[in-house]
Amino acid sequence: xxxxxxxxxxxxxxxxxxxxxxxxxxxxxxxxxxxxxxxxxxxxxxxxxxxxxxxxxxxxxxxxxxxxxxxxxxxxxxxxxxxxxxxxxxxxxxxxxxxxxxxxxxxxxxxxxxxxxxxxxxxxxxxxxxxxxxxxxxxxxxxxxxxxxxxxxxxxxxxxxxxxxxxxxxxx
Numbered sequence: 001x002x003x004x005x006x007x008x009x010x011x012x013x014x015x016x017x018x019x020x021x022x023x024x025x026x027x028x029x030x031x032x033x034x035x036x037x038x039x040x041x042x043x044x045x046x047x048x049x050x051x052x053x054x055x056x057x058x059x060x061x062x063x064x065x066x067x068x069x070x071x072x073x074x075x076x077x078x079x080x081x082x083x084x085x086x087x088x089x090x091x092x093x094x095x096x097x098x099x100x101x102x103x104x105x106x107x108x109x110x111x112x113x114x115x116x117x118x119x120x121x122x123x124x125x126x127x128x129x130x131x132x133x134x135x136x137x138x139x140x141x142x143x144x145x146x147x148x149x150x151x152x153x154x155x156x157x158x159x160x161x162x163x164x165x166x167x168x169x170x171x172x
Contacts, residue, residue: 020082057085
């Protein structure tokens with residue numbers, strides 16, 4: 001019995017990227033697309049950019065959100081971003097980012113054209129507030145939490161309650 005070999009992240013990314021390009025008959029773009037990690041992304045999972053002269057694409061991915069995402073969420077996100085590059089390459093930069101051209105590219109890949117992800121960002125982009133008396137989904141942003149460490153005051157972004165360091169839930 002053969003064991004299935006585990007692909008590295010970079011191999012999976014390249015496979016999904018090549019899949020999306022192949023489904024849209026632009027496999028020639030594969031070598032022109034650079035994929036990079038971006039540690040500053042705390043809300044968005046990834047983004048894509050495209051330059052026309054010479055043709056080249058760029059995909060940036062959040063490593064923190066990548067770690068939390070399932071294999072299917074990772075696949076759909078990479079295909080989503082590759083389809084942006086496909087749409088820009090085929091139709092020019094004047095199109096809407098999530099317009100009909102992008103949606104058609106997604107459909108050709110067999111992926112539902114969804115614009116946002118639903119990956120839990122607790123601990124990446126915000127922290128929950130324990131025992132909030134006004135709402136049970138209160139939180140403070142990562143940026144605000146950094147200010148607290150420097151001696152600043154914090155307020156819940158939802159209900160406005162003043163929050164101290166002991167009230168912040170740092171773990172998932």
